[in-house]
Structures are given as C-alpha cells and as structure tokens.
Amino acid sequence: VPSRAFAEAVARVPADRSVLVLTKGLDPVSGRRLSELVAPRAVAVLSGPNHAEEIAQSLPAAAVVASADLRLAALVQEAVHSARFRVYVNDDIVGVELAAAAKNVMALAAGGVDGLGLGDNAKAGVISRGLAEMARLGEACGARPETFAGLAGMGDLVVTCWSRHSRNRLAGELIARGAAPEQAEQEIGQVVEGIATAPALRNLARRLGVEVPLTEAVCAVLTGETPGSLVSSLMARRPTTE
C-alpha cells in the first residue's frame, strides 16, 4: 500500500461521500488502518478469502463487508451479493482490517514452515497460534475476538497460508530457503504486503504492550536472523493455557 497514492485517491472524494476500501494492509508510515485515513468520510471495508484469480473465473466465494455504520454495510452487501459471491455483514471494522493486514505476516511464517520442511502439523500450529496472536492484538485495539474466527480472520488466513495463489506464503518459503526479502519479492514479481506490514504490526503491538512472538520472529528473519534458530526458540517458550 503506497501511502501517498492511497491518500491522494482519498483526497479526491468529497467529505460527504462514503468510501469502500478494497485494499488490505496498514499504512506503512503511520501504521494506521486504511479506514482511519479515510476519515471523516463514512467507510466500509470488504475482506475475506478472495483470491482475484478465482473470482475472475466466476468461482464461488464468500466475503465480509464491515462498517461501524451497519446501514452502510447492508447497502454494500445488497450491491455486491450474488449467487456466486456471498457477502456477510460485520460491524467490527477494526477487527476486519487488522485481520486482513496481519494475515500476510502469518503467511510469511507459514511459508517459512514450508521452506524448512517442518510439515503440515507445524504449519497448522503456526496458523492457530498466529490467529490467537492476531485476536489478542485486535482486542487491544478494540476489535471483537469473534471476528478473527470468521471469514475475514481465519478464512482469509487459511487461504493465504495454504493456497497455491498466495504470494506472501511463497515469499516466506523462499526467504526460509535463504533468499533475501528483496530477492524473494523480485522473484515473485509483485508486492509482498507482509514484508512491509510486519514491522508496522510489531510497532503497534509494542505500543499497546501486546506479546506477538510470531510477528517478532518474522521481523527478525526479515532483518537477517536464521529461521531455523527461531523455530527452536519459539518451541522452547513456556506453554500456557490456550
């Protein structure tokens, strides 16, 4: 999300109009959610497990439209719902936006598990603890934890960590095998959102005093730490209640 291009696009929208945000991520400069940059305009966001490659083929999918203004969310739902695209309404815009941004960081970690050949159990473990981490940070920001168990949370997380279409997962795999983050991004030929989101997410968590061990680990690997040693230290953490 190039902060400036987004801000310029928003600036062209009159203050009394509503904005539907289709982009996922945090502002890399300020770390703010994109809907915050749209204020004072009314805003809704659309999110969920929606790889564009499949939507373009008219394959079925489900999504969430979120807004603090449920009337606006219902308007968007009515406009975009179809027999091939099921749209659910949610009033937790904070949770939906944070989930959409954070899931790319977890996909880097899940791709790392693939790159290290640690297996599907470990990957599911990372995804589950990643979701718990996302929900914990979300709650500290005022989001509802249930949002993270839904389409914009676990649904989008799962497809990003497991689908063949996922750039962030692939980048994590390449980096775990020794590529520098820039090399991985170059090889993929598209922006890998998780790389910019990881430090923004970590800074947000530190500001709020929330423990985010997986996000911290991703940041460490992105700045040169060896992934293998991180796995051992994550596994050595004291296990707690769920």
Next chain:
Amino acid sequence: VPSRAFAEAVARVPADRSVLVLTKGLDPVSGRRLSELVAPRAVAVLSGPNHAEEIAQSLPAAAVVASADLRLAALVQEAVHSARFRVYVNDDIVGVELAAAAKNVMALAAGGVDGLGLGDNAKAGVISRGLAEMARLGEACGARPETFAGLAGMGDLVVTCWSRHSRNRLAGELIARGAAPEQAEQEIGQVVEGIATAPALRNLARRLGVEVPLTEAVCAVLTGETPGSLVSSLMARRPTTE
C-alpha cells in the same frame, strides 16, 4: 470408533483411575462424546493438528490437553510436553471433543469443494462457515466459542481440510466425483470417521435446535444427493451477519 471396543477398554480401568482419551469422534450409537463414556473416571483429552505420519518423524507439532480438572490437564501437559511437541492446557473438554469430531465432517465438505473444482476461495469459505457452525453447536452444548478458534478447533480443522495426509478430505473429494461412501472408504483402505460422525452430529444439532447447514448437506450427499445441486442451494441461502 467402534463403540463396543471403546466401552470394553474403558471397563477394564478401575473407577478411581484417570483416563486420557486420544481417540476423536462421537459414539456412533448414542452420539455422546467419548469422555462421557468414561465417567465416573476422571478424564482428559488430547487433541490438535497432529497427523501421526509427521509425529512419527519427530516433526514439531502443538496440541491441547483438555479436562474439566485443570490439575489433571497440567499433569498430562507436564508428561507429554517436549521441545518438539508443544502442549497447551484448556478446561473446555466439551469444546475440544466436539471440535475433534465435527472437523472430520467439515473435511468431507472441503474435499467435496476440491472434487467439484470450486477453488481455494470456496474451500476457505466452507472451512470458515464450518467453524462457525461447529462453534454454534458447541455453545449449545456448553462449550466456549474461543476453543473453536484454537488448536483443537481451527488448527485441527485446517490441517484436516488441507493436508495431503487427510483421509476425510480425500473421501469427500472421491464422493463428490461420484464414488459411493463405501467405495471411497474402501479405496482409502482406512476408516473415514466423518462418514459415521455426520449423522450423529446432525442428530445432536436437531435435538438442540441448532442450524447446521453444512452438516445437513454432508448427510444429504452421504445418502445419495448430488453435491452440485447442494452447492447452489447453500449459496442461495440468505446471507446474514457473521
């Protein structure tokens, strides 16, 4: 889970000893959770994304040990936790057991999405709505919804719906391509738990008055309905709030 073999094994345990249940599923005759069959003995269950093929290779994994008696759960945690097997404690034994049983039914549905070639978005949609359905039914049984967002819920669900090791996912794929459930089970050469669990889960849901559209759809396909027509009718349901 052959009800009688389980009951016979339990009968050999003195009433003042504790039992750790490692089997997943509902009793196919009574529909009860396995820990209920163990009463009055103290009981804990171990669950999570733990495909045996990978555990046998010493690949890392995480799991949950659940018991109404947290002291017993902590004892088990201490006994089985290691640097390769992270064990978290949870006091919601009802949620952990229901999730472990229901996820096999959702894996049949997810495999059906694969068999029909509907793509990863649709599969993530089925998994998300499947998790919501599991949590709804769990709550009606007295479970905590958060359990379903954890390792024994979404973690196990995800690996069962996406991993190459999953028999239930593969059975769903074969059935969606036209195989009868018995044929699919024969081709796989092992028990496919979801096939017996689906009607037990549906009966439980009906008794409690909980809507379980995905479980109902799986039961319909297992008794001969065409999967394609079910997808259309599921997609045509009125979308709601998440």
